[in-house]
Amino acid sequence: MFDRYLIDADSLRNTGPADAPTGFAFDAKLGYYRGLGLSMVEKLDIAIDGEPLPREAVRFDEGLGPLTLDEMETAYDRRWPFGTAATILVDRPGGFPAGEHELSLLQQLRVSYLPFPAVNTDKKSVSLAA
Amino acid sequence: MSGQIKRGVSLYSFQEEMFLGRMNVEDVVGFSTSIGAAGIEILPEQNMPTFPHITDAQIGEWQDMLSRHGAHFTCYDMFLDTKLRKGELLSDEEQVESIKRDLTLCNRLGIRNMRVLIFVRPDILEKCVPYAEQMDVHMGVEVHAPWHLEHAWILRTVDVADRLGTRHLGILPDMGIFMKNYPPEFRARFERQGARPEVAQFIVGQHQQKIMCEYTIYEVAVKMGGNKAEVAMAETLRHAPYANPKRIKDYAPYFRHIQAKFYGMTEDCIDPAIAYDEVIPELVKCGWEGTLSSEYEGNRWIQDVEEVDSREQVRRQHVMFENLIAKAQSELEIV
Numbered sequence A: 001m002f003d004r005y006l007i008d009a010d011s012l013r014n015t016g017p018a019d020a021p022t023g024f025a026f027d028a029k030l031g032y033y034r035g036l037g038l039s040m041v042e043k044l045d046i047a048i049d050g051e052p053l054p055r056e057a058v059r060f061d062e063g064l065g066p067l068t069l070d071e072m073e074t075a076y077d078r079r080w081p082f083g084t085a086a087t088i089l090v091d092r093p094g095g096f097p098a099g100e101h102e103l104s105l106l107q108q109l110r111v112s113y114l115p116f117p118a119v120n121t122d123k124k125s126v127s128l129a130a
Numbered sequence B: 001m002s003g004q005i006k007r008g009v010s011l012y013s014f015q016e017e018m019f020l021g022r023m024n025v026e027d028v029v030g031f032s033t034s035i036g037a038a039g040i041e042i043l044p045e046q047n048m049p050t051f052p053h054i055t056d057a058q059i060g061e062w063q064d065m066l067s068r069h070g071a072h073f074t075c076y077d078m079f080l081d082t083k084l085r086k087g088e089l090l091s092d093e094e095q096v097e098s099i100k101r102d103l104t105l106c107n108r109l110g111i112r113n114m115r116v117l118i119f120v121r122p123d124i125l126e127k128c129v130p131y132a133e134q135m136d137v138h139m140g141v142e143v144h145a146p147w148h149l150e151h152a153w154i155l156r157t158v159d160v161a162d163r164l165g166t167r168h169l170g171i172l173p174d175m176g177i178f179m180k181n182y183p184p185e186f187r188a189r190f191e192r193q194g195a196r197p198e199v200a201q202f203i204v205g206q207h208q209q210k211i212m213c214e215y216t217i218y219e220v221a222v223k224m225g226g227n228k229a230e231v232a233m234a235e236t237l238r239h240a241p242y243a244n245p246k247r248i249k250d251y252a253p254y255f256r257h258i259q260a261k262f263y264g265m266t267e268d269c270i271d272p273a274i275a276y277d278e279v280i281p282e283l284v285k286c287g288w289e290g291t292l293s294s295e296y297e298g299n300r301w302i303q304d305v306e307e308v309d310s311r312e313q314v315r316r317q318h319v320m321f322e323n324l325i326a327k328a329q330s331e332l333e334i335v
Helices: B011-019 B025-034 B056-068 B092-108 B122-135 B152-164 B184-192 B197-208 B213-223 B228-239 B245-254 B276-285 B310-334
Strands: A007-015 A023-028 A041-048 A058-061 A086-091 A101-109 A118-126 B006-010 B039-042 B072-077 B113-116 B138-143 B169-173 B257-262 B291-296
Touching (some): A007 A118, A041 A086, B006 B011, B006 B025, B006 B310, B011 B025, B011 B039, B011 B310, B025 B310, B072 B092, B092 B122, B113 B257, B122 B169, B138 B152, B152 B245, B169 B245, B169 B257, B184 B197, B184 B228, B197 B228, B213 B228, B245 B276, B257 B310
Parallel strands (some): B006 B291, B039 B072, B257 B291
Antiparallel strands (some): A041 A101, A058 A086, A101 A118
């Protein structure tokens, strides 16, 4: 319902030392018309130009400190509120590749009333600010 | 009795603008009262960022804000995360506790109607009835497409309510169950995704004739060699029932609030898809006194090609409500 709005393209930045970045980060919203407990966010799949990055490389931070996706599974007291950007951190030596690339995000949510997982996807052509 | 239908708005209607940060809840409330829709339906899990931790001070702020605009709450939309934990469902006791948490907050907000998700089991709700009575909150199970008023799953809740003789358990219809015509917004979106106009027309025609959806899906997917967009369009027919508006009077004692679902209004304030012109006269005839609460859900069908204007859509729906209510009342007086 909000797929096209998930990735904030202007938020892309590298993380770690400026001369030797260890990863990158961007802001994203939850593609759902309400907030959801973090334990029900099953996947945050990230890919660059269609190349998936490993699940272990991804961390999530809604403002209370970064969690791995495995840690999110039992974060029963934390929520990703409606319409609120959270930070997605990705470990990738060298940071985000130079120039314009397609960044994609897939969110798989365990929505209790649906018989199947809810899947949201967004893809945006992005580049690091010069 | 007639003339008691009230008009309201669910905050759900403005999900596009609120998601994008272009409107906040007070903007929605102010707009709603400006079109004479003073009843506000809230989704705490959407509109209260600190949910489920809501302080008395926060509740006070909400009440002050509503009264500044001459608005009031009508309904609380609950959720139940039975799949909170990976691999196991909440126990029955945990489900009851979660519902009681919502009943408590509903009561603290001064709201007397709670929209219960349709998948909540009737036996779980039965266990919540004593607490709902204590909190004086009506638990209305959402009757949402593809279910409908006389679906056996819905009748189970009605049976529980009858057996207990309670006025605190019933239903809460979503008007999507009265989809008389296929929404033009759906068709246009599928055509933009690659559905051929002749196949789209075939699907619309099948829906128009109320042919059972599985025939159409097979025709499109197999016989016509339908592409992805065409098959997806045909599959929407699984969720496009046209329930009989004449049955409304039989169920009216079980509901106090209506989610007035719609996907798009024409410029002359007609809903081309949902049969409000048949539903509203039935509500007026049986003297129903609840709130018609706008639930605009067209944003997701048009946001790829145009700016969503939920205000204008909701405004048009309320013009239609006023017209249809007045017409039904005048016809009632003539008889």
